[in-house]
Amino acid sequence: MNDTCIRVDEPLIEQMAQNLPDEQTINRMSAIFQALQSDTRLKIMSLLSQKEMCVCEFDCALDVTQSAISHSLRTLRQLDLVRVKKQGRFAIYYLADDHVKILIDLCNKHVTECSA
Amino acid sequence: MNDTCIRVDEPLIEQMAQNLPDEQTINRMSAIFQALQSDTRLKIMSLLSQKEMCVCEFDCALDVTQSAISHSLRTLRQLDLVRVKKQGRFAIYYLADDHVKILIDLCNKHVTECSA
DNA sequence: TGAATATATGAACACCTGTTCATGTATTAA
């Protein structure tokens, strides 16, 4: 297929393409969605929207190894979706900000409303 | 590691685990985030939030093959994130609803605000 | 000090994803 069909207004499309978020922004957005695409990490985020938690508590609530939880938390940490504070030998995790909570809630709402 | 540490209030954690969205909801949510995790699909969604488009127009705006675009659109269609209407030989794609647009905007906002 | 607890991390492996290539189908135009 060539790059143009009868419907394509090339200058317009090119301008729209330039209105796209820049590559760096796209990358960071896709990284966030990528992080939220795992069942385990979604559950972690959902739990954290109820209260802050240490790794043990996740271990008790979820059905994966402690190692898997730590790996998941690292991913979320690196994207600044969650943060840690150390309390003695415990690592207490909490949501980085409300944006993320809203993201999760919005998606949940979309899914449950649209399947109802 | 055992399933309990000194911090764990087991009945509470178990109740929190039950408050989690059910498996089906979690699966649908992760499927949506999974779909939005690809640069190409994110760009498609961003373009669609500007105006409805046919496949040719995506082909003109994006730097991947028409095949890749069709595959991406199928993924988005199957999750009801976008919809199609046929107009002669053209397939016109548009966002399924506003939830999704808000999701994208919110994530974009998060990324650009937090990196500023 | 030494043992137990809480968490992190590297390696490895099975699985999944996104792309391209090749090709198929449907619609229009000549």
Add this chain to the structure above:
DNA sequence: TTAATACATGAACAGGTGTTCATATATTCA
């Protein structure tokens, strides 16, 4: 009818992801 156009789809392959296992580190307690 034939050729061209617009789009869809299956196969296949490279690259990435999530999990577990084994192990390391850091903190507390005896």
